[in-house]
Amino acid sequence: MTKHTFEEKLDIVSQVKKGKPILRISRELHIREGMILEWVRKYDLYGESGLLKQPNVRATADFKEEVVRTVLEKGVPLVQVVLQYGVSKSALEDWVRLVRVHGYAVLHQQKYRERPPKDMSRSKKHEPETELEKLQAENARLRAEIALLKKVTALVKEREARERMSGQKPSKN
Template sequence: MERKVKYDYAFKLECVELVLKKHYTDGYVSKLKQIPRWNIRKWVSFYKTYGEIGLLPRMNQSYSSEFKLKVVTAIEKESLSLLRASVRFNIPDISIVLKWKKDFANFGIKGLEPKQKGRPISMSDKRKKSKPNKPLTREEELLKENERLRCENELLKKLQALIQARRNPKP
């Protein structure tokens, strides 16, 4: 399954060429193409560093906690901007780097470790416990059957009331 891409490769290349070959400013191209200025800056930076490959869409990647730590420490030591760090380490979006930076600031090295994906399993334990292992006594069986018959009786009464209401609607 392919990831949906907002701007295709040809569009990105066209914008980059307007900036680099025709010497338009990123602000002018952003107004011309009606896209945010930072997108053009990012594309130009990736193009300058990695060539045309830098503009290709990338599938979701998972990064090791060591790599994340390397990026965060480089930002701190060298005072890199988020854009510079994402270009230098070939990370597709600055929001990823920003999240790592916040996680490291809040939780330390534990915040950079991979997190469990998906929804947590919570209902399975409750369902398993509901079945008793020992057999029911005769009295318990009769009480259960009595309760089941009461519920069935109530259901039939409500059904009959609905049928009557449909046959004789009030004006």
């Protein structure tokens, strides 16, 4: 989704106001007709300030209920409610759909987003304190090192055996 500057929106609205068809502007600039129409409506309702980016507002349950009641009970068209309350059309459609299925109570239910615990990093390594713990830690590290060397040796021998079977000389790497 491309963001359009205030100047671009104002220029497009002025073209519409001068009588240029929205469909032609839409095709020339590759912008949805609905978007242009929304800009024109905002301009008509709020003037140039309607074309400025609006801050995101966190909708409370009461606000959502008021907006949905405006649509469902008063029969105000969605487009008009979107302009009047400054909510996104998709959010309003979601709220209306939820209320039609589950009733107004669904708007007041808390929706907790699952967030991962703050500390997702690896656990801090326990520093050995006593001499015994230090020796045990070193012993474990050496065992892991030996196991790794055994695996590498086995892989090298396996590769050399395969090369002998295919008639190639083993590489010196």
